[in-house]
Amino acid sequence: MSPALQSAIDVAADSASVIIVIQQKGGSGKSTITVNLAACMGRSAAKLSGPVTADQDSPVVAAGIDPQGSLEKWADRVPEEKLPFDYLVTRGRLGELPKLKADPARRRILVDTPGFMEVDPDAAWGEDPLGDGRVADALREVLDIADLAIVPITPEWLSWEPVEFTIERILKPRGIKFLVVINLHDPRDGEAQLDKVKKWVDDRGYPRMADPVRKYKIHSHAAEEGQVVTEYKESGTALRAREDFMTLALCVEQAL
Ligand SMILES: Nc1ncnc2c1ncn2[C@@H]1O[C@H](COP(=O)(O)OP(=O)(O)OP(=O)(O)O)[C@@H](O)[C@H]1O
Ligand SMILES: [Mg+2]
Numbered sequence: 001m002s003p004a005l006q007s008a009i010d011v012a013a014d015s016a017s018v019i020i021v022i023q024q025k026g027g028s029g030k031s032t033i034t035v036n037l038a039a040c041m042g043r044s045a046a047k048l049s050g051p052v053t054a055d056q057d058s059p060v061v062a063a064g065i066d067p068q069g070s071l072e073k074w075a076d077r078v079p080e081e082k083l084p085f086d087y088l089v090t091r092g093r094l095g096e097l098p099k100l101k102a103d104p105a106r107r108r109i110l111v112d113t114p115g116f117m118e119v120d121p122d123a124a125w126g127e128d129p130l131g132d133g134r135v136a137d138a139l140r141e142v143l144d145i146a147d148l149a150i151v152p153i154t155p156e157w158l159s160w161e162p163v164e165f166t167i168e169r170i171l172k173p174r175g176i177k178f179l180v181v182i183n184l185h186d187p188r189d190g191e192a193q194l195d196k197v198k199k200w201v202d203d204r205g206y207p208r209m210a211d212p213v214r215k216y217k218i219h220s221h222a223a224e225e226g227q228v229v230t231e232y233k234e235s236g237t238a239l240r241a242r243e244d245f246m247t248l249a250l251c252v253e254q255a256l
Contacts, residue, residue, distance in 0.1 A: 016059075016106040017147045017256050018097070022170070025162035026115040028152040029183035031070040032219055033248070034112035035087075037150075038062035039228035040242070040249040041108050042084030059107040060085040061100060065138040066114035067091045070223075077226030084230055092138040101145055111142050119165075129169050143170070148256055149178040150248075153201065155185055155193040155212075160200055167206060178207070179255045181248060185212035209251045213244040 019037075021030045042060040062085055064071030072089045090096045100109055114135055123129035130136040149171050153163045163180065171178050180201050185194050194212060201208045218237055222228065229245050232238035 015101050016061075016103065016109050018101055018109045018111060018142070018145050019148045019150060019252060019256075020111040020113055020142055020146045021150045021152065022113045022166055023152050023159070023162060024116055024119060024166050024170075025159050028154050028159050028162075029213070030115075030152060031064075031074065031112050032223065033150060033152055033181065033183065033213070033245075034062050034064075034071065034110045035074065036219075036229040036245040037248055037252065038085040038087075038108075038110045039083070039230040040245045041110070041252075043230045044246075044249065045084075045107065057103070057105040058084070058086040059105065061088055061106055061109045062086075062112065063088040063090060063097060063100070063109060064112045065090050065092055065097075065142060066112070066135065068114075071112045074223060074226055077224075078228075079226070082231060083228065090138065092134040094137060094141055097142055098145055111146075113139060113142065123169075125169075126173065128173075143174055143176065146176050148252065149176050150252065151178055151180045151206075152183045153180055153197060154183055155189070155197050157196075160197070163201075164204065167204075177255065179251065180206045180208040181251075182208065182212035184215045186215040207255070209248060211244070211247060213248060214240065216241045 021034045023030060038060050042058055045059045062071065071087065075087055075089060088096065088100065097109065097111065100106055116130060116135070116139060120129045120131050130139055151163055151166055153159055167178060182194070182197055216237055218232060218241055222232065229242050232241065
């Protein structure tokens with residue numbers, strides 16, 4: 001057997017990596033990170049064989065588990081043939097993501113998670129605070145198969161405590177590797193608040209991406225139009241915006 005064919009088989013032999021984007025507080029950029037990271041990974045995925053056809057499975061999948069999730073709303077607006085990845089909306093149905101992870105055509109599965117509202121703040125330490133219900137069960141299932149968690153934090157201090165909760169109460173007890181990513185840094189604001197959030201993360205010994213994902217209007221407009229960062233119309237801002245997510249993709253690959 002040729003070495004090239006053997007290595008293609010070896011790649012297919014192990015299951016896809018599942019990367020979840022999780023943070024208890026809403027609006028920190030989970031859905032934005034999920035789709036744009038999937039776009040960058042899909043764009044840079046190696047093609048193992050032959051020309052790509054329209055019906056071929058992409059090695060990269062973005063998935064949403066939330067019944068009312070923004071991934072679903074966003075997906076409704078996307079011309080599917082323009083995306084460099086596949087997407088799956090489970091609406092909380094169990095079993096679909098484990099099946100996807102075992103699919104040899106898949107290499108990376110990015111999972112957008114809802115902010116977990118029903119969380120029980122009085123749950124004792126060591127106890128699962130996720131509570132009951134469809135979303136909680138879906139969240140537990142995806143946590144069971146996760147290889148890495150991306151935890152977005154924003155310079156706004158209100159988002160910091162939920163990050164600590166997510167890491168200390170949800171990820172660490174399950175032994176899930178994680179990476180903190182600062183999102184929504186406005187370059188016009190200067191570095192003072194950025195340095196504060198970096199210090200807060202570093203003081204706790206949490207691994208983080210060195211540079212933040214910057215805040216650009218182009219991202220929020222894109223969400224409305226069902227666009228992803230790899231497809232933005234060429235401009236200086238578009239290049240900087242893409243650079244942030246390409247850097248994140250590299251950082252994630254090293255963390256896996
Ligand atoms: N880097 C960024 N630059 C500009 N806008 C951003 C950026 N990241 C997120 N946003 C915008 O911030 C808002 C919240 O982002 P998003 O919906 O991704 O957060 P979320 O964590 O998924 O929220 P929820 O918990 O409600 O699902 C959206 O309007 C989105 O377009
Ligand atoms: Mg969301």
